Amino acid sequence: MKQLGFHFNAKKCLGCFTCAMACKNMYHQPTAVTWRKLYNLDDPIYPYAFRGFYSLACNHCETPACLRACPVGAYAKRDTDGVVIHDQNKCIGCGNCIRSCPFGAPQYNEELKKAEKCSFCWQRLDQNLEPACVLSCPVNAIEIIDVSTNNMEPTQAPPGIQFPEGFPESKELNPSIRFTLPKTPDLLCSGPFSTKIAKAKKDNS
């Protein structure tokens, strides 16, 4: 069975928030509700002046916590592509999904008094269009993959990691997301820059 998910390439991500803004622009959520968020990687994970980010929305897990928590069955997992969708007509705003999801995907809409979350732009998927976040990313840091086969070619990039540091390791939920970790930046005192710096110092002296 197909299971669509996101592949997030932290090596490419600029932290420009275009993905988050595209999602907001598409669905016009209230100010306090953000379906896709950018998380700055903390120093213990990425201790460099260049910043590293994770862009995260709903992970459309294989065994979603939200679906299991909801008392009225407002969540459903599509058979065709494994996308987890939320039916707001059924939602009673109990907040159990919000408590249960370790990734913070469902959020409470104070205006509607209901929960809501990233929908994987399933209406766009059904028209063979990409989700807003994927389409908008200027560096193609977010792409859709089928995690049931994890169809990344070995020659293209290292295999995606499901649980990098700084991401909740909830194996029982099996989130449909893979990460390519941010690259360690070249240090100026080594690598290809070192000879240029040495030559510049020599020319100046």
Added chain:
Amino acid sequence: MKPVKEIPLVLLTIFTQAAIGLSLWATFFLYSYPDGIYLFTPVIPGVALVILTVGLISSVFHLGHPLGGIRSMGNLKFSWLSKEILAFGVYGVMLVTDLVLQLNGVSSLPIQVLVCLCGSVALYTSSRIYRNAGYPALNNFIPLLSFVGTSVLLGLGLLNMGFLGFFVMSTEVSAVLGQTLFWTLIIFTVIHFLIPVYWLTGNRVMRTTSVNHFRSILFWTRGLLSIWAIGLFIFSNQNPTLYIFWLIFIGEVTGRVLFFNHMAHASENIGKSFV
């Protein structure tokens, strides 16, 4: 101090657990000391039913759309919340059955045992709602332990009150009940202080939860109220039934507010090391 959230859930859990504790302890003492208790027997299921009803009505105000609560048993296969509603429904029906039988002069031990079993199942299902991956500090035995503690303490406290004369105990039974409440209070006071220490041994989210607790005035208030109640037992020459119940009740409410307001969620730590 930030606004207190989830007050309806605080009231739901406190009142429903008090009702369950009352059912359990009343059945235990009535059948362990049949000659030592003088009781208008419908009082026990009647009071438990009233307390349960107050708790369940409170929970409706937690919903964004309260009228939708009618559909809350729509996911019995997976959702512990659906199972909780069913379990409390069954417990309520058993209480009504026991009350009706008692009012007709029939005291049925099998029915009362069923009441206790249904209440225990409802307590367990209620605790499972809060055991999830979203709160690492609660994704273990702690919700059940906390709920059992509330149930035990409030149930004993309610019995100790005597219900304005409807429930009269002999000196022997009163002493046993008092001693049981005293030692239970000590045990759960120690547990109250040990749980945040246990969290310090866990991952970052659990440690954050522990620090939240130690920094909270609610945590220390709950502990001090319990110590005060223990002190009343030790140093008071009178039988401090009413004072102790209210100290325990306020302590449990304080503890439950802490439960719903000072737990760190896993999503708050995304991007940070979880070690």
